[in-house]
Amino acid sequence: MNLIINDTIQFVKETLAGAEAGHDWFHIERVFHNAKAINETEQGNWLVVALAALLHDIADAKFHNGDEEIGPKTAADFLTMKGVDPDVIQHVRDIISNMSYKSSLGEVTFRSKEMEIVQDADRLDAIGAIGIARAFTYGGYKNRALYDPAIPPNLQMSKDEYKNTTAPTINHFYEKLLKLKDLMNTGKGKAIAAQRHDFMEAYLEQFLQEAEGKR
Numbered sequence: 001m002n003l004i005i006n007d008t009i010q011f012v013k014e015t016l017a018g019a020e021a022g023h024d025w026f027h028i029e030r031v032f033h034n035a036k037a038i039n040e041t042e043q044g045n046w047l048v049v050a051l052a053a054l055l056h057d058i059a060d061a062k063f064h065n066g067d068e069e070i071g072p073k074t075a076a077d078f079l080t081m082k083g084v085d086p087d088v089i090q091h092v093r094d095i096i097s098n099m100s101y102k103s104s105l106g107e108v109t110f111r112s113k114e115m116e117i118v119q120d121a122d123r124l125d126a127i128g129a130i131g132i133a134r135a136f137t138y139g140g141y142k143n144r145a146l147y148d149p150a151i152p153p154n155l156q157m158s159k160d161e162y163k164n165t166t167a168p169t170i171n172h173f174y175e176k177l178l179k180l181k182d183l184m185n186t187g188k189g190k191a192i193a194a195q196r197h198d199f200m201e202a203y204l205e206q207f208l209q210e211a212e213g214k215r
Contacts, residue, residue: 001047004082008054011078015058020141022134023057027125031056034121038188044114048088051079052095052118062163072096095119101126101176104183105159120189123180128196131177132203139169146170147211173204 016025035053039046055075064070072093079089094110097103099119126134139146145168153174154161167175181197184190 004047004079004084005050005054007082008051008078012054012058015074020063020138022137022141023060023063027134028054028057030125030130031118031121034124034192035118038117038120038186041188042113042117042186044112044117045088045091048091048095048114049117051075051084051088052092052099052114053121055079055092056096056099056118056122068097101180102159102162105157105162116185120184120186120193123184124189124192124196127177127180127193128199131196132200135169135172135177139172142166144169147207149211170204170207173200 012028013025016023016028019025032050032053035049039049055071055078057071058078059071059074075096076089076093079092091112091114095112095115095118098108098110099115099122101123125131136146144166145151147170148168151167151171153171154165154167155174157165157175162175165171165175177200178197181190181193184193
């Protein structure tokens with residue numbers, strides 16, 4: 001087990017070298033550690049959890065012209081080459097295909113304990129101090145405005161609207177990030193998310209006061 005996990009770590013590091021900073025190896029590493037911590041209490045299949053955490057952003061659709069199949073396929077092709085059990089490969093592929101927030105805006109066709117663990121691990125990295133940094137990093141990458149009071153958040157986005165939005169980065173907090181606390185699956189995920197959520201709310205209060213010239 002350790003050999004395939006170590007080989008996967010090396011593959012992900014090489015594949016994501018030079019990736020956008022919010023979706024690079026360090027993001028993967030944080031998600032991997034989050035997943036390991038959550039799995040200690042949830043007791044999922046560690047090999048499935050580890051491989052899904054490591055490979056979940058191996059080819060993120062938003063960096064591949066919206067292609068939602070390339071990520072699961074890239075992961076499956078790598079694991080097949082490494083001789084991983086086909087049932088494990090299919091499980092990992094199903095997790096990657098269904099765990100994203102945008103997937104939850106459409107029809108989710110798969111759930112498992114392992115997916116819930118990896119999903120929580122990934123969502124934790126989208127909130128709190130790291131989440132704030134990642135949001136603005138991606139907003140800068142897409143050349144989006146920080147904030148525009150004339151463009152209100154869309155709180156009822158469809159999957160297509162979410163995929164194609166060009167709204168200011170601050171809107172993303174209301175459209176997604178502040179919703180994640182209540183979407184967590186596991187007890188440990190919920191506990192960590194609560195603290196990170198509070199940090200984001202305090203940050204947004206300060207941001208808006210500064211933006212409106214009140215501080």
